[in-house]
Amino acid sequence: xxxxxxxxxxxxxxxxxxxxxDCTYDTSDQSxxxxxxKQPSSGEMIFLIYQGSYDEQNATEGRxxxxxxxxxxxxxxxxxxxxxxxxAMYFCAMNPESNRLAFGKGNQVVVIP
Amino acid sequence: xxxxxxxPRHEVTEMGQEVTLRCKPISGHNSLFWYRQTMMRGxxxxxxxxxxxxxxxxxxxxxxxSAKMPNASFSTLKIQPSExxxxxxxxxxxxxxxxxNEQFFGPGTRLTVL
Numbered sequence: 696x697x698x699x700x701x702x703x704x705x706x707x708x709x710x711x712x713x714x715x716x717d718c719t720y721d722t723s724d725q726s727x728x729x730x731x732x733k734q735p736s737s738g739e740m741i742f743l744i745y746q747g748s749y750d751e752q753n754a755t756e757g758r759x760x761x762x763x764x765x766x767x768x769x770x771x772x773x774x775x776x777x778x779x780x781x782x783a784m785y786f787c788a789m790n791p792e793s794n795r796l797a798f799g800k801g802n803q804v805v806v807i808p
Numbered sequence: 809x810x811x812x813x814x815x816p817r818h819e820v821t822e823m824g825q826e827v828t829l830r831c832k833p834i835s836g837h838n839s840l841f842w843y844r845q846t847m848m849r850g851x852x853x854x855x856x857x858x859x860x861x862x863x864x865x866x867x868x869x870x871x872x873x874s875a876k877m878p879n880a881s882f883s884t885l886k887i888q889p890s891e892x893x894x895x896x897x898x899x900x901x902x903x904x905x906x907x908x909n910e911q912f913f914g915p916g917t918r919l920t921v922l
Contacts, residue, residue, distance in 0.1 A: 730910060738897065738915065738916055738918075739913065739915050739916070740899060740916075742910040742911070786851065793864070794839075794863070794864070795856075795867075796911065797853070798850055798851040
């Protein structure tokens with residue numbers, strides 16, 4: 696079974712600072728996808744960024760970038776220039792060959808002015 | 809594009825009652841997923857459909873849960889009879905067949921079973 700680990704406790708980050716959210720995964724699949732989703736207090740799940748296991752470059756989407764280290768099986772999310780609206784839960788997820796998307800437990804981020 | 813639509817947004821019911829959650833995926837998407845989110849277990853995949861066919865229902869907790877997708881634009885998740893431990897947020901998500909990338913989530917249905 697696939698396993699996604701997000702172990703950081705709740706994080707406070709100063710507005711305009713960068714924050715890194717850790718994610719490690721465990722799989723024996725050769726081909727898989729890694730995702731990050733944001734869940735604000737309103738509850739919806741918002742897709743942020745995707746990284747394919749065979750992608751050689753780290754994915755970037757605006758202020759979001761994914762630090763993908765395949766050998767270490769880590770896919771950390773970096774949010775640059777934090778904004779108050781970034782306060783939310785952030786979930787790392789992996790889509791293995793079986794297509795059973797597996798989610799981590801999430802990281803709580805609070806951006807303070 | 810209206811996005812994934814779920815109804816109802818909130819449901820409060822009594823133990824033993826039947827509950828039906830509804831989902832309309834994004835038009836043109838051919839994969840549909842049902843998830844359950846609780847504090848204790850996080851986000852769990854219950855079942856997913858490809859082209860209206862259930863592909864993997866190993867996440868369905870027990871026989872009280874059933875899901876159908878009679879056509880490409882509609883799916884239901886039914887719980888009968890409901891129990892207090894079924895209280896959770898249930899998300900529906902859809903994905904285009906043209907990409908293996910992101911799933912687009914609906915707003916969720918918050919279910920409370922008393």
